[in-house]
Amino acid sequence: MTLPAPFDVVGGPFLLLILALCFALETVRPLRARVQRRGQRVATNLSMMAAATLIMRGLVIPVSVLVATFVAGRGWGLVPLLGLPAAAAAGLAFIVTDYSTWLWHRLNHRVPLLWRFHSVHHTDLDLDVTTAFRFHAGELTLSLGFRILQIVVIGLDPVLLLVYEVVMDGATQFHHSNLRLPLTVERALNLVLVTPRMHAIHHSIVERETNANWSVVFSWWDRLHGTLRLDVAQEALVIGLPAYRAAAALTFANLVVMPFRRHDGWWLLPNGDYPDRPPRGAPTRLAA
Numbered sequence: 001m002t003l004p005a006p007f008d009v010v011g012g013p014f015l016l017l018i019l020a021l022c023f024a025l026e027t028v029r030p031l032r033a034r035v036q037r038r039g040q041r042v043a044t045n046l047s048m049m050a051a052a053t054l055i056m057r058g059l060v061i062p063v064s065v066l067v068a069t070f071v072a073g074r075g076w077g078l079v080p081l082l083g084l085p086a087a088a089a090a091g092l093a094f095i096v097t098d099y100s101t102w103l104w105h106r107l108n109h110r111v112p113l114l115w116r117f118h119s120v121h122h123t124d125l126d127l128d129v130t131t132a133f134r135f136h137a138g139e140l141t142l143s144l145g146f147r148i149l150q151i152v153v154i155g156l157d158p159v160l161l162l163v164y165e166v167v168m169d170g171a172t173q174f175h176h177s178n179l180r181l182p183l184t185v186e187r188a189l190n191l192v193l194v195t196p197r198m199h200a201i202h203h204s205i206v207e208r209e210t211n212a213n214w215s216v217v218f219s220w221w222d223r224l225h226g227t228l229r230l231d232v233a234q235e236a237l238v239i240g241l242p243a244y245r246a247a248a249a250l251t252f253a254n255l256v257v258m259p260f261r262r263h264d265g266w267w268l269l270p271n272g273d274y275p276d277r278p279p280r281g282a283p284t285r286l287a288a
Helices: 005-028 038-074 086-110 112-122 129-133 137-155 158-176 183-190 196-202 220-225 252-260
Strands: none
Touching (some): 005 129, 038 129, 038 137, 038 158, 086 137, 112 252, 129 158, 158 196, 183 196
């Protein structure tokens, strides 16, 4: 089906602008030193993006819009039932959608089948704006069922659905970027939004740190559920999964088949050690 024109006319250029800005700024103001050659990673991540784009544009978004159109035409969903003014209803639906996306992200870490696919995203040895595109096509396909549930339960109309999609994608690019913001600025932003320092902790090889900071747009949900971790300094972070430390093995082909292979010891380093460190400082105060 044809998507509403603003999605491509406005949303597409907006996301490309975010990508270009993050890529340029993280080049001149990097937050962490790189451990892998940038060109090699970018090629792999953009290959993953190409496969993911086929699934998103060919299946996930068109089906989601179709379902949202059907739901909106019948007034289904919890938000429409409240009878709020249009602006209030749209704001509430946006916030609830972001909260349910937090739940979906957490499920991707907790449900073994979902984690097999989501783990591909976490194998990146560095974290930058291109990591925002490192999602397995299988993960995105599985997400369609949850998206349909979101639409039906919340009562999302197709316009709001696409607005959230664009905002979520832009936020994902921003918080995956390796951009060093002034600490005072990032601390202020982080009261509302997920920021690069916050999300980097979620990509730590320390399991207890990865199992935190699941928020996508608003940082509130981790604060609400006590899953916020901000106390890890960026210089202390090692990015990735313990079991996958060899850059040569993280090729596009290997990432595609990774979810279908047997896995033992996700959180063990190749030498058998379990990386860990105790929490330090105040978990809700953003470290440098």
